[in-house]
Amino acid sequence: MIYYLPNYYKQKGYLSMASSLNLKTDLLIFDVDGVLIDTSMSYPLVVAEAIRWVWKYVLDHHVDAPGFTLDNFYATKVFPPFNDDYDIAWSFLCATLAQETESLRRSAPSLKEWKKLLETSQGMDIEEWVKKNVGDRISRLVVRRICEELYYGAEKIGSIMGESPLFITSGKGYWREEKPQISMHWSDLSLPVGIYTGRSKGEMKLALQLLGWEDLPEEQIITPESGITKPSPQGIARLCTLFEANNPIFFGDTESDRQALLQFGKGQFIAIGALLPHWSMQFNFLSEALSFLKNKMIL
Structure with missing residues (x-):
């Protein structure tokens, strides 16, 4: 036929x-x-904003650069351990905090540096990789919760998760852009x-x-x-x-x-x-x- x-x-x-x-x-x-x-206008932007939000409001550091870009996001998705987008935010923050300076511009790895670091993740789960390569420098659960609140928005977090927002009390969620x-x-x-x-x-x-x-x-x-x-x-x-x-x-x-x-x-x-x-x-x-x-x- x-x-x-x-x-x-x-x-x-x-x-x-x-x-x-x-x-x-x-x-x-x-x-x-x-x-x-x-989801090109939701999860990648959630990850980028969560990194800046944590840097400024949780760590009380200086946001003097974007820190994380769409190029960083899509470069990360090539590696199997990074299926969970919220773990991208956590791992990038841990890598950034490893530089021990309050300037996001000076701390955040460049795209080239980030890709080189990601190459070491083959065959590892995300938690193992972070602890071995950059150190577990901030609560994974806190970063996840901030990502969730950015994604759902203040008006949805209650109906979806059954509780009030802990960090971000206003604003519409990025899910609306999907x-x-x-x-x-x-x-x-x-x-x-x-x-x-x-x-x-x-x-x-x-x-x-x-x-x-x-x-x-x-x-x-x-x-x-x-x-x-x-x-x-x-x-x-x-x-x-x-x-x-x-x-x-x-x-x-x-x-x-x-x-x-x-x-x-x-x-x-x-x-x-x-x-x-x-x-x-x-x-x-x-x-x-x-x-x-x-x-x-x-x-």
């Missing part, structure tokens, strides 16, 4: 990539941030759907509302509260067990996503966005990937 592919896909080189797809795909697993939802990457309902896909995400349950609730997927059964969503986090393959394994599936497609955007599927050892990883440009199955947007699979009669 000869499948029709629009010229767009031929020009992008997707025709040759299609041969690596398993035509017996039996489960679709989605990451959320950068895949189902455009946009869905697809418009279809999960039930319109022709295969079972699961989600494997680094989002907490509270953050996942907002994501489902944005997508219009509030009716997706909870057992089909793997969040950190389950005790499973990427790059562990256990999240994929649990979803495959739930659906008695053997050949999933996992849509992700970071190295930790890719490693989770590779460690699982079955199925196909499809990269969404620009962070994994050298992966054979890579699309700019999830909608492109789904259209491609539909043309291949996999969906």
Whole structure:
């Protein structure tokens, strides 16, 4: 059988990539941030602002430079231990505090220095890496809480977390800047759907509302509260067990996503966005990937 592919896909080189797809795909697993939802104006900005907020209001130091940039953020996401964005804020702060000066400009590692430091994280979990390389110099829980308050905003923190803000008592949350990457309902896909995400349950609730997927059964969503986090393959394994599936497609955007599927050892990883440009199955947007699979009669 000869499948029709629009010229767009031929020009992008997707025709040759299609041969690596398993035509017996039996489960679709989605990451959320950068895949189902455009978070380019939320989490990266939360991390950057949290670093400056901690520097000024918790440490009473001088914010004389941005300190952390989008280039820092996306350079970090290439490394598997940094799936949790809030841990990026914590680890960068620990590295910055290692310089023992109150000037953020003089303390913050340059992009080149940060990348060199990140290279040492291979094969380590985030806590082990921080303690070994820069020192645990500020409470991880405090930094996480500040990130959460920036993300939710004062008006949402109560309804989501059930308590009043501890640090930031006014302002709208960065979650308001997020946009869905697809418009279809999960039930319109022709295969079972699961989600494997680094989002907490509270953050996942907002994501489902944005997508219009509030009716997706909870057992089909793997969040950190389950005790499973990427790059562990256990999240994929649990979803495959739930659906008695053997050949999933996992849509992700970071190295930790890719490693989770590779460690699982079955199925196909499809990269969404620009962070994994050298992966054979890579699309700019999830909608492109789904259209491609539909043309291949996999969906």
